[in-house]
Amino acid sequence: MAFPPISILIICLTLLWLQHIIPPASASGNESDYLALLKFQESISSDPNKILSSWNASNHYCNWHGITCGHKHQRITELKLQGYDLRGIISPHVGNLSFLRNLNLDTNYFHGEIPAELGRLFRLQNLSLMDNALTGEIPINLKGCTQLRVISASLNQLNGTRLPNNMFSTLFNLQDLEIAGNQISGSIPTSISNSSSLQILDISDNYFVGKVPSLGYLKDLRRLNLAFNNLGSGSNNDLGFITSLENCSKLEALSLSSNNFGGNLPNSIANLTTQLSELYLGGKIPPIFGKWKYLASLDLSENNLSGAIPLQIFSLSSLSKLLDLFHNSLNGSLPIEVGNLKALGTLDISENHLSGEIPRTIGECKSMENLYLQGNLFNGTMPSSLASLKGLIHLDLSQNNLSGSIPIGLQNILVLEYLNVSFNMLDGEVPTQGVFRNASAISVAGNNKLCGGIPKLHLSPCPCPVKFKKQSKYRHLKFMVIIICVAVCVCLLLSSILAIYWRRKRNKTSSSTAQTIGQLRMVSYQNLHIATEGFSTVNLIGSGSFGLVYKGRLEPDNKFVAVKVLNLQKKGANKSFISECNALKNVRHRNLVKILTCCSSIDYKGQEFKALVFEYMSNGSLENWLHPSSESGDLPRTLDLDRRLNILCDVASALHYLHHECEQPIIHCDLKPSNILLDEDMIVHVSDFGLASLVSTLNGVSKKLTSTTGIKGTIGYAPPEYGIGSEISTLGDVYSFGILVLEMLTGRRPTEEMFKGGLNLHSYVKAAYTNNLWEIVDSILLPMQVQEKTKSAMEEISIEEPIHKHPNEEKAIHSLFGIGLACSVESSKERLNMIDVTRDLNRIRNAFRSHEISRV
Numbered sequence: 122m123a124f125p126p127i128s129i130l131i132i133c134l135t136l137l138w139l140q141h142i143i144p145p146a147s148a149s150g151n152e153s154d155y156l157a158l159l160k161f162q163e164s165i166s167s168d169p170n171k172i173l174s175s176w177n178a179s180n181h182y183c184n185w186h187g188i189t190c191g192h193k194h195q196r197i198t199e200l201k202l203q204g205y206d207l208r209g210i211i212s213p214h215v216g217n218l219s220f221l222r223n224l225n226l227d228t229n230y231f232h233g234e235i236p237a238e239l240g241r242l243f244r245l246q247n248l249s250l251m252d253n254a255l256t257g258e259i260p261i262n263l264k265g266c267t268q269l270r271v272i273s274a275s276l277n278q279l280n281g282t283r284l285p286n287n288m289f290s291t292l293f294n295l296q297d298l299e300i301a302g303n304q305i306s307g308s309i310p311t312s313i314s315n316s317s318s319l320q321i322l323d324i325s326d327n328y329f330v331g332k333v334p335s336l337g338y339l340k341d342l343r344r345l346n347l348a349f350n351n352l353g354s355g356s357n358n359d360l361g362f363i364t365s366l367e368n369c370s371k372l373e374a375l376s377l378s379s380n381n382f383g384g385n386l387p388n389s390i391a392n393l394t395t396q397l398s399e400l401y402l403g404g405k406i407p408p409i410f411g412k413w414k415y416l417a418s419l420d421l422s423e424n425n426l427s428g429a430i431p432l433q434i435f436s437l438s439s440l441s442k443l444l445d446l447f448h449n450s451l452n453g454s455l456p457i458e459v460g461n462l463k464a465l466g467t468l469d470i471s472e473n474h475l476s477g478e479i480p481r482t483i484g485e486c487k488s489m490e491n492l493y494l495q496g497n498l499f500n501g502t503m504p505s506s507l508a509s510l511k512g513l514i515h516l517d518l519s520q521n522n523l524s525g526s527i528p529i530g531l532q533n534i535l536v537l538e539y540l541n542v543s544f545n546m547l548d549g550e551v552p553t554q555g556v557f558r559n560a561s562a563i564s565v566a567g568n569n570k571l572c573g574g575i576p577k578l579h580l581s582p583c584p585c586p587v588k589f590k591k592q593s594k595y596r597h598l599k600f601m602v603i604i605i606c607v608a609v610c611v612c613l614l615l616s617s618i619l620a621i622y623w624r625r626k627r628n629k630t631s632s633s634t635a636q637t638i639g640q641l642r643m644v645s646y647q648n649l650h651i652a653t654e655g656f657s658t659v660n661l662i663g664s665g666s667f668g669l670v671y672k673g674r675l676e677p678d679n680k681f682v683a684v685k686v687l688n689l690q691k692k693g694a695n696k697s698f699i700s701e702c703n704a705l706k707n708v709r710h711r712n713l714v715k716i717l718t719c720c721s722s723i724d725y726k727g728q729e730f731k732a733l734v735f736e737y738m739s740n741g742s743l744e745n746w747l748h749p750s751s752e753s754g755d756l757p758r759t760l761d762l763d764r765r766l767n768i769l770c771d772v773a774s775a776l777h778y779l780h781h782e783c784e785q786p787i788i789h790c791d792l793k794p795s796n797i798l799l800d801e802d803m804i805v806h807v808s809d810f811g812l813a814s815l816v817s818t819l820n821g822v823s824k825k826l827t828s829t830t831g832i833k834g835t836i837g838y839a840p841p842e843y844g845i846g847s848e849i850s851t852l853g854d855v856y857s858f859g860i861l862v863l864e865m866l867t868g869r870r871p872t873e874e875m876f877k878g879g880l881n882l883h884s885y886v887k888a889a890y891t892n893n894l895w896e897i898v899d900s901i902l903l904p905m906q907v908q909e910k911t912k913s914a915m916e917e918i919s920i921e922e923p924i925h926k927h928p929n930e931e932k933a934i935h936s937l938f939g940i941g942l943a944c945s946v947e948s949s950k951e952r953l954n955m956i957d958v959t960r961d962l963n964r965i966r967n968a969f970r971s972h973e974i975s976r977v
């Protein structure tokens with residue numbers, strides 16, 4: 122049995138020799154590291170940044186990108202590949218990297234489960250998998266990683282039914298547990314206290330339920346975020362755990378908002394004074410203010426607070442980040458004490474019942490960056506002191522009762538990016554500089570008497586404003602005389618120059634086309650014939666229920682226009698056409714197509730010809746964007762959620778205006794994607810409004826329009842009551858709008874083959890609404906993990922598509938579906954009206970844009 126010593130020597134020598142000639146991998150104990158990395162690499166299906174190109178045999182694995190080895194033993198201690206858009210699963214073989222201390226795969230697109238094999242990494246300290254598309258549970262095996270300090274898996278799709286209960290009993294070193302933005306349910310295990318080193322516990326934005334256990338053993342706890350869950354039972358002692366936090370003397374941030382906690386906050390919360398700087402208590406009113414010397418953020422939003430704003434709040438001069446009272450029932454005025462909040466960055470008191478004037482002292486909040494006052498009953502003027510908030514980035518005053526003019530000083534705030542004053546009673550001139558230069562940064566809709574501004578806003582020009590103030594009449598008399606003299610001279614000079622110019626010009630051009638489009642009263646059939654190259658089919662850009670639409674270039678300045686040729690049953694009616702057309706020209710709104718002029722004439726065949734001339738919209742219709750047709754060479758286009766949300770807000774705003782802001786409500790009657798046009802800035806301009814009334818007037822039908830008079834709207838978008846001859850109504854438009862919302866979210870036309878029988882788009886969405894909403898969402902709007910599940914051919918496309926991941930996206934989509942459904946219910950009486958719809962949409966948009974969940 123025994124080998125002679127010499128043969129043992131030979132075997133040893135052979136092994137040594139082998140170790141030298143065989144390439145790096147298959148040599149000694151560290152071979153398993155190499156093999157595990159190869160397996161890890163194999164399970165990555167896409168590496169758009171070619172980050173793994175250095176992972177090749179000609180290069181020792183310790184030099185591979187993202188790998189760090191220990192100096193002595195050449196074993197892998199770190200695997201860090203964050204932010205490279207890698208796709209694939211996390212290979213279970215990573216569990217063989219037994220010297221690993223730091224695993225960081227943040228911000229990629231890894232899907233599948235967190236491999237249980239990671240539990241073998243008993244040296245692991247940092248496990249960071251944030252912002253991927255991982256599913257399943259947090260594996261209980263992690264309890265084997267007794268050195269773990271950080272578990273960071275926020276922003277994934279983890280959906281376990283609980284946190285593993287006895288996982289924490291071994292994780293004594295855990296300092297940081299962050300699993301926010303997942304779908305984990307179950308209750309918080311009491312054993313979490315076993316991880317007595319915890320400093321950060323963030324389980325926000327999950328589906329946790331039940332009672333919060335005592336956390337008094339977590340003496341090092343600095344940040345506790347329980348927001349956006351279903352914790353609590355609505356009963357009185359839900360908040361008992363707050364008392365246990367008295368032990369946590371290092372607590373800096375506490376967030377409880379958006380849960381199901383009942384009862385009042387225990388008085389002991391006043392004892393959490395030592396370090397507390399952020400307090401998010403949506404739903405709860407803390408009993409004592411003023412003791413919190415370090416409080417920088419206070420969030421009492423979406424509460425049921427009523428009465429006046431508690432004055433004590435304004436004595437919290439430490440507030441520097443956020444004061445959020447959004448969506449309560451506060452009434453009374455905004456006190457002048459608001460000026461004490463000199464360090465405050467964000468003040469949100471939107472969606473309350475606050476009234477009276479906005480105090481001038483608001484101008485003393487010099488650090489203000491975001492000011493949200495929308496959805497209240499503020500009246501009086503916009504204080505000019507707003508202009509002294511030099512750091513202001515977002516200002517929303519929409520949906521109040523403000524009058525007077527927009528302070529011109531706002532155009533001097535260099536950093537202002539967003540200004541919304543829509544739906545007030547403002548008048549006077551809209552400035553043109555600063556933020557007012559950018560039509561998509563400001564919203565002025567729903568103020569009847571605003572004028573001026575940049576041309577894109579389509580407001581009427583202001584009447585000549587020059588008037589001198591009374592009190593300065595005598596003091597500046599001298600000045601005035603000089604100014605008047607100068608002005609008269611300039612006027613004389615100008616008018617003589619103009620006279621000469623005009624005379625010359627008239628000699629050159631034929632007299633009939635000397636005006637510019639803006640001033641055109643009427644154009645002739647001949648003009649339009651030339652403009653559209655004889656109404657050539659090449660220029661045909663659309664056809665609707667009321668006629669064909671051509672693109673054309675109209676003399677004299679060769680601007681592109683859209684010409685809608687009406688098909689009329691009845692002849693004559695020339696006068697009423699022109700008066701109706703003029704009436705339509707005065708219906709102006711940022712989100713309506715502007716009618717430039719009209720034409721009533723006889724064509725070359727002697728037939729009657731009536732047409733409307735609109736602005737031409739370079740980005741085509743929403744129809745082309747939602748359903749690009751490959752034949753017509755449309756590029757594949759993608760509208761992300763933000764764009765879609767903007768488009769819906771714009772359309773809603775236009776309908777709101779037509780229904781509620783015009784002298785007589787205008788019913789659109791044929792709202793659908795092909796009537797929703799987009800200009801070069803992707804701003805919506807709804808077309809074909811008012812044509813139902815125009816055409817039926819011309820056809821000799823009485824003003825009282827019913828669907829039996831030939832105005833039926835378009836199948837799929839027209840409400841069911843039109844089918845049985847009901848009078849057309851604003852609620853019919855609301856139905857069409859609801860269908861539009863559902864179409865934009867599902868990507869399905871209401872006219873698809875599948876909706877032929879009893880099923881329609883509304884019932885299809887309704888059936889999926891509560892349980893499997895994600896199965897019907899347009900795949901472009903889906904996060905990547907779900908996208909890959911969609912079948913076959915789609916899969917290849919969706920890999921190429923940009924992927925949108927936004928923590929608020931899911932909530933926004935859900936709320937939008939809710940609006941779509943509420944607008945498209947069969948019974949017209951139960952539908953929302955456009956006032957509610959615009960308000961809700963704006964709220965969703967604001968939440969989506971700027972109310973990033975308050976992550977502690």
Ligand SMILES: *[C@@H]1O[C@H](CO)[C@@H](O)[C@H](O)[C@H]1NC(C)=O
Nearest residue numbers: 145146148149151155194195
């Ligand atoms: C394995 O470790 C030994 C030293 O322990 C080293 O000489 C050898 O190069 C390592 N092999 C690989 C593949 O890293």
Ligand SMILES: *[C@@H]1O[C@H](CO)[C@@H](O)[C@H](O)[C@H]1NC(C)=O
Nearest residue numbers: 153156157158160214216217
């Ligand atoms: C990792 O370890 C497991 C169990 O010890 C083994 O089955 C597997 O082959 C190893 N993987 C690699 C790549 O060595």
Ligand SMILES: *[C@@H]1O[C@H](CO)[C@@H](O)[C@H](O)[C@H]1NC(C)=O
Nearest residue numbers: 174175176177178179180186
């Ligand atoms: C292997 O990696 C090295 C280092 O990054 C690189 O220079 C080389 O081009 C790679 N070889 C191959 C075949 O990709």
Ligand SMILES: *[C@@H]1O[C@H](CO)[C@@H](O)[C@H](O)[C@H]1NC(C)=O
Nearest residue numbers: 199222223224246247270271
């Ligand atoms: C873990 O991550 C923290 C920061 O996130 C870092 O300071 C620490 O060095 C990491 N630990 C290891 C073992 O890499």
Ligand SMILES: *[C@@H]1O[C@H](CO)[C@@H](O)[C@H](O)[C@H]1NC(C)=O
Nearest residue numbers: 256257258278279280281282
């Ligand atoms: C978690 O998600 C996966 C994949 O989406 C699914 O198969 C599984 O049933 C889900 N589990 C739970 C508990 O919801």
Ligand SMILES: *[C@@H]1O[C@H](CO)[C@@H](O)[C@H](O)[C@H]1NC(C)=O
Nearest residue numbers: 335336337338364365366368
């Ligand atoms: C506070 O900590 C002590 C131990 O230091 C413990 O006995 C007590 O129960 C804790 N209080 C709470 C409310 O958890």
Ligand SMILES: *[C@@H]1O[C@H](CO)[C@@H](O)[C@H](O)[C@H]1NC(C)=O
Nearest residue numbers: 364367387388389390391392
């Ligand atoms: C705050 O703590 C003190 C002692 O630390 C205690 O006497 C007092 O009752 C506590 N207050 C509340 C409201 O719990």
Ligand SMILES: *[C@@H]1O[C@H](CO)[C@@H](O)[C@H](O)[C@H]1NC(C)=O
Nearest residue numbers: 404423424425426427428450
């Ligand atoms: C809000 O408060 C009122 C009384 O002020 C109460 O009737 C209502 O139930 C409360 N609503 C909620 C959701 O708590």
Ligand SMILES: *[C@@H]1O[C@H](CO)[C@@H](O)[C@H](O)[C@H]1NC(C)=O
Nearest residue numbers: 427428429450451452453454
């Ligand atoms: C505020 O509302 C309360 C009822 O919630 C009412 O008693 C009070 O008069 C209101 N105050 C003002 C200024 O409207």
Ligand SMILES: *[C@@H]1O[C@H](CO)[C@@H](O)[C@H](O)[C@H]1NC(C)=O
Nearest residue numbers: 476477478498499500501502
């Ligand atoms: C504003 O509204 C209050 C009542 O809420 C009223 O007393 C006041 O006169 C109004 N001010 C203006 C300028 O309309």
Ligand SMILES: *[C@@H]1O[C@H](CO)[C@@H](O)[C@H](O)[C@H]1NC(C)=O
Nearest residue numbers: 498500501521522523524546
């Ligand atoms: C807005 O103000 C006008 C007059 O300034 C008043 O008639 C109207 O009732 C007010 N609307 C609201 C909602 O307070």
Ligand SMILES: CC(=O)N[C@H]1CO[C@H](CO)[C@@H](O)[C@@H]1O
Nearest residue numbers: 289290311312313314315316
């Ligand atoms: C080791 C240790 O602290 N174990 C505790 C873990 O938590 C459970 C439940 O709270 C306790 O019963 C154990 O004693």
